[in-house]
Amino acid sequence: MEEALFLTRYARQVTIVHRRSTFRASPILVEKVQQHPSIRFVLENDVVDVLGDDAVEGICIRNTRTGALSQLPVQGVFLAIGHHPNTDLFRGEVQLDDEGYILPVERTMTSIAGVFAAGDVADPYYRQAITAAADGARAAMDARRWLEQHQIEKREPEQETAGSVR
Numbered sequence: 001m002e003e004a005l006f007l008t009r010y011a012r013q014v015t016i017v018h019r020r021s022t023f024r025a026s027p028i029l030v031e032k033v034q035q036h037p038s039i040r041f042v043l044e045n046d047v048v049d050v051l052g053d054d055a056v057e058g059i060c061i062r063n064t065r066t067g068a069l070s071q072l073p074v075q076g077v078f079l080a081i082g083h084h085p086n087t088d089l090f091r092g093e094v095q096l097d098d099e100g101y102i103l104p105v106e107r108t109m110t111s112i113a114g115v116f117a118a119g120d121v122a123d124p125y126y127r128q129a130i131t132a133a134a135d136g137a138r139a140a141m142d143a144r145r146w147l148e149q150h151q152i153e154k155r156e157p158e159q160e161t162a163g164s165v166r
């Protein structure tokens with residue numbers, strides 16, 4: 001629902017293709033989307049193919065109840081199915097939960113001492129701009145305190161002397 005609303009800033013018409021007739025999103029959000037003049041729904045359908053050679057010209061959809069195939073002319077396709085945190089980079093490094101979110105060990109600190117996580121990568125629930133920004137502030141404070149506790153001080157840049165080589 002959020003992605004569809006976001007796309008209305010750029011597209012004249014947004015079509016939500018959804019495999020079921022009901023949604024898991026909050027009723028208020030669903031109502032807002034349903035009332036949006038630029039958004040329409042194609043329910044109980046799966047997208048089975050994207051059509052077009054050099055550019056998207058349409059999609060092929062399949063009715064999930066009858067199996068009937070049909071085509072829908074569209075100029076772009078955006079996938080928004082579930083959530084997958086972008087943490088593959090950290091897999092095998094810091095501890096992740098079953099869904100791939102970074103697990104905090106102590107406040108914002110990860111399973112590696114001195115490595116801190118903030119925002120959507122460590123938040124399976126809120127995932128909002130303001131909560132991510134607040135997490136960033138918390139992580140920065142935790143990092144500063146950790147550096148102080150470990151007596152790691154800010155290093156001054158080396159003085160340049162005539163003829164010095166860097």
Ligand SMILES: Cc1cc2nc3c(=O)[nH]c(=O)nc-3n(C[C@H](O)[C@H](O)[C@H](O)COP(=O)(O)OP(=O)(O)OC[C@H]3O[C@@H](n4cnc5c(N)ncnc54)[C@H](O)[C@@H]3O)c2cc1C
Pocket residue numbers: 002003006086089118119120121127128129130132133
């Ligand atoms: C369509 C949509 C609509 C939304 N609408 C709202 C809204 O209305 N209100 C709201 O509060 N929130 C909204 N959100 C959620 C909000 O955008 C996020 O919660 C917020 O951006 C999370 O901030 P973040 O810093 O954790 O992650 P991000 O903003 O995703 O920042 C992560 C950064 O890391 C970078 N990155 C990724 N991989 C690497 C790498 N390997 N190396 C270096 N950099 C990398 C990315 O390029 C990106 O800049 C929306 C999200 C979406 C997708």
